[in-house]
Amino acid sequence: MKTKLEMLSFEKIVERVRKLKSDTILIIVDERVWSLYNDKFSLEEKITDKKIIFWIAPRGEESKRISEFEKCIESLLEQGVHRNSHLIAIGGGALSDFAGFVASTILRGIDWSVVPTTLLSMVDSAIGGKVAINSRFGKNLIGAFHRPVNVWINTEFLNSLSEEEIKSGTGEVLKYAFLSKDIYEMIIQKKGRNEIIKACANFKLDVVNEDPFEKGKRKILNFGHTLGHALEKASSLKHGVAVVWGMAIFFLIFNEGKYLNELKALKNILGWGDELPPWNVGAVPTNNIISYMEKDKKIVSGDTIDIVLVEGIGKPVIREYTIEEIKNKVKSGLDESINIIL
Amino acid sequence: MKTKLEMLSFEKIVERVRKLKSDTILIIVDERVWSLYNDKFSLEEKITDKKIIFWIAPRGEESKRISEFEKCIESLLEQGVHRNSHLIAIGGGALSDFAGFVASTILRGIDWSVVPTTLLSMVDSAIGGKVAINSRFGKNLIGAFHRPVNVWINTEFLNSLSEEEIKSGTGEVLKYAFLSKDIYEMIIQKKGRNEIIKACANFKLDVVNEDPFEKGKRKILNFGHTLGHALEKASSLKHGVAVVWGMAIFFLIFNEGKYLNELKALKNILGWGDELPPWNVGAVPTNNIISYMEKDKKIVSGDTIDIVLVEGIGKPVIREYTIEEIKNKVKSGLDESINIIL
Numbered sequence: 001m002k003t004k005l006e007m008l009s010f011e012k013i014v015e016r017v018r019k020l021k022s023d024t025i026l027i028i029v030d031e032r033v034w035s036l037y038n039d040k041f042s043l044e045e046k047i048t049d050k051k052i053i054f055w056i057a058p059r060g061e062e063s064k065r066i067s068e069f070e071k072c073i074e075s076l077l078e079q080g081v082h083r084n085s086h087l088i089a090i091g092g093g094a095l096s097d098f099a100g101f102v103a104s105t106i107l108r109g110i111d112w113s114v115v116p117t118t119l120l121s122m123v124d125s126a127i128g129g130k131v132a133i134n135s136r137f138g139k140n141l142i143g144a145f146h147r148p149v150n151v152w153i154n155t156e157f158l159n160s161l162s163e164e165e166i167k168s169g170t171g172e173v174l175k176y177a178f179l180s181k182d183i184y185e186m187i188i189q190k191k192g193r194n195e196i197i198k199a200c201a202n203f204k205l206d207v208v209n210e211d212p213f214e215k216g217k218r219k220i221l222n223f224g225h226t227l228g229h230a231l232e233k234a235s236s237l238k239h240g241v242a243v244v245w246g247m248a249i250f251f252l253i254f255n256e257g258k259y260l261n262e263l264k265a266l267k268n269i270l271g272w273g274d275e276l277p278p279w280n281v282g283a284v285p286t287n288n289i290i291s292y293m294e295k296d297k298k299i300v301s302g303d304t305i306d307i308v309l310v311e312g313i314g315k316p317v318i319r320e321y322t323i324e325e326i327k328n329k330v331k332s333g334l335d336e337s338i339n340i341i342l
Numbered sequence: 343m344k345t346k347l348e349m350l351s352f353e354k355i356v357e358r359v360r361k362l363k364s365d366t367i368l369i370i371v372d373e374r375v376w377s378l379y380n381d382k383f384s385l386e387e388k389i390t391d392k393k394i395i396f397w398i399a400p401r402g403e404e405s406k407r408i409s410e411f412e413k414c415i416e417s418l419l420e421q422g423v424h425r426n427s428h429l430i431a432i433g434g435g436a437l438s439d440f441a442g443f444v445a446s447t448i449l450r451g452i453d454w455s456v457v458p459t460t461l462l463s464m465v466d467s468a469i470g471g472k473v474a475i476n477s478r479f480g481k482n483l484i485g486a487f488h489r490p491v492n493v494w495i496n497t498e499f500l501n502s503l504s505e506e507e508i509k510s511g512t513g514e515v516l517k518y519a520f521l522s523k524d525i526y527e528m529i530i531q532k533k534g535r536n537e538i539i540k541a542c543a544n545f546k547l548d549v550v551n552e553d554p555f556e557k558g559k560r561k562i563l564n565f566g567h568t569l570g571h572a573l574e575k576a577s578s579l580k581h582g583v584a585v586v587w588g589m590a591i592f593f594l595i596f597n598e599g600k601y602l603n604e605l606k607a608l609k610n611i612l613g614w615g616d617e618l619p620p621w622n623v624g625a626v627p628t629n630n631i632i633s634y635m636e637k638d639k640k641i642v643s644g645d646t647i648d649i650v651l652v653e654g655i656g657k658p659v660i661r662e663y664t665i666e667e668i669k670n671k672v673k674s675g676l677d678e679s680i681n682i683i684l
Contacts, residue, residue: 066408066411066412069408070408073477073484074477074478074479077477077478077479077480077483078478078479104486105447105484105485105486106483106484107483107485108472108474108482108485108486108487109486109487130450132450135415135416135419136416136419136420137416137419137420138419140450141419141448141449142415142447142448143447143449143450144446144447144450144451144486145450145451
């Protein structure tokens with residue numbers, strides 16, 4: 001089933017919920033989002049002909065533990081879920097990962113929709129049906145592919161985000177600019193925020209429709225992430241910042257530094273000031289970074305690794321490298337990166 | 343992906359494992375099965391070019407708790423699973439439900455194969471990809487559809503089963519006899535055990551291939567189970583016995599007692615002696631049975647329920663009834679059942 005994506009006001013979202021064919025609606029919502037926006041929805045007042053069951057989840061990755069999964073799913077089952085119930089996730093990426101995994105496993109899978117509340121989830125994590133909870137040995141290691149029926153985007157949520165959260169999402173927007181010439185042009189032409197968000201979300205949706213289970217093309221969405229994830233862990237950079245450096249270092253490794261200026265220009269248009277290398281005050285934690293890359297069970301299979309790089313703006317390609325080759329390239333890329341300012 | 347079904351010796355099963363393309367094999371096995379058959383496989387001796395990771399699971403429904411799921415999946419992740427790992431489940435229905443759910447969720451799903459060790463799992467639960475663990479509020483309420491790549495059946499396992507376990511599987515074989523004229527004829531003609539098992543397994547596989555997510559035709563496999571599950575809970579009958587009574591009472595309700603003689607004849611051919619109604623020594627727990635049917639979240643959606651009945655041998659049909667209608671019919675069917683001996 002394909003996902004339907006719409007940009008909607010709060011009122012329209014409530015109307016969409018009212019029109020769902022299910023008589024039982026399960027709402028899984030981030031506690032902070034709910035405290036800020038509860039009155040905008042007033043679901044219980046406005047929808048009286050359906051049974052509405054709530055689960056208020058802790059904020060962020062905290063919600064993605066197996067113990068939280070157990071508590072949530074047992075509570076929903078106790079309150080009366082059936083196969084035609086519809087689950088709605090309201091929150092950022094962690095919340096929709098969690099809620100989507102609940103939707104995928106409760107009664108062997110029920111329909112669900114997402115209302116993403118962060119920039120990152122609007123353009124990325126709410127779309128595509130990758131849902132998961134965390135293991136003690138890594139994030140998102142327990143999960144499923146379970147695509148939402150609807151993604152309802154209301155950009156008013158962005159007004160309550162911190163600068164860090166905006167940066168995280170902007171990192172993904174910058175990634176799309178190198179995967180799609182159209183999105184690149186839109187940013188250069190300084191199109192409006194909502195238009196750019198819609199273009200990014202639709203770009204991802206198209207890729208996912210073509211390759212739902214990440215057997216091929218979908219891998220291009222990992223551009224900047226193979227190294228980005230390792231940077232995130234080794235130096236506690238925020239996701240979006242790590243992705244930007246993941247792209248920048250790949251430009252150094254695979255494109256002889258080409259596109260660094262473009263990346264910087266786009267960053268500035270999107271309101272992101274100069275960014276110094278995160279290791280400018282100390283030694284580059286090269287060994288840590290490489291060891292995290294090697295441990296990434298999702299990307300490494302045997303001795304090789306699929307790497308996404310760009311051969312031009314809007315021209316991503318997937319190349320297979322041995323881990324040894326990549327280690328050496330990343331080492332020199334990291335060394336070189338000390339001298340650049342983004 | 344379709345499941346490949348084969349009847350194999352222990353030696354051939356080991357050979358199939360050796361030929362899998364994965365370099366890492368995860369074995370989830372029932373502790374009793376492993377203590378009895380470990381030396382028949384000798385996997386670690388015979389397969390030296392693959393990494394083999396074991397998880398020995400408690401016997402039966404005990405293994406299907408969320409806490410066991412957590413322990414198992416964390417242990418496998420710790421020992422090094424990657425996306426091309428292949429999981430093999432060796433055990434009865436509870437074990438393959440559990441192991442299949444692990445396979446469906448670890449790294450968002452890896453390939454798996456099943457070696458069923460009970461009659462019930464050979465003809466039913468190992469086939470079709472319905473995998474699940476238990477909630478505090480019911481069995482199999484947390485799960486997925488994740489079909490095994492292979493089902494490798496070795497009927498030598500049946501030699502170590504108890505009479506009760508054989509009855510459980512025989513109940514399912516009897517169900518197939520009413521869903522398929524061919525299987526009915528095979529039993530009447532006293533064909534060999536292996537041949538009948540293979541026919542039942544292949545019948546289920548065909549139905550599942552046609553309707554993997556139980557939107558339509560697959561529901562016929564629930565014949566005898568809608569009431570059977572409730573009987574199982576309300577009177578602690580074993581699964582197979584409950585299914586047989588579930589069918590018998592439906593014959594009373596929907597077929598005016600027709601097919602009861604056929605059921606009895608088939609039962610006797612399969613070596614199952616006379617069966618008295620489980621409530622012959624006391625009152626029929628009608629209210630309990632009906633309340634369990636109503637609570638069955640998997641079958642009830644809103645006010646109606648899909649009922650499978652037969653209009654002839656090999657002619658199952660699905661009919662929608664209101665819960666009120668079914669309640670009344672079941673009440674009178676239960677009352678009538680006191681007088682029959684199967």
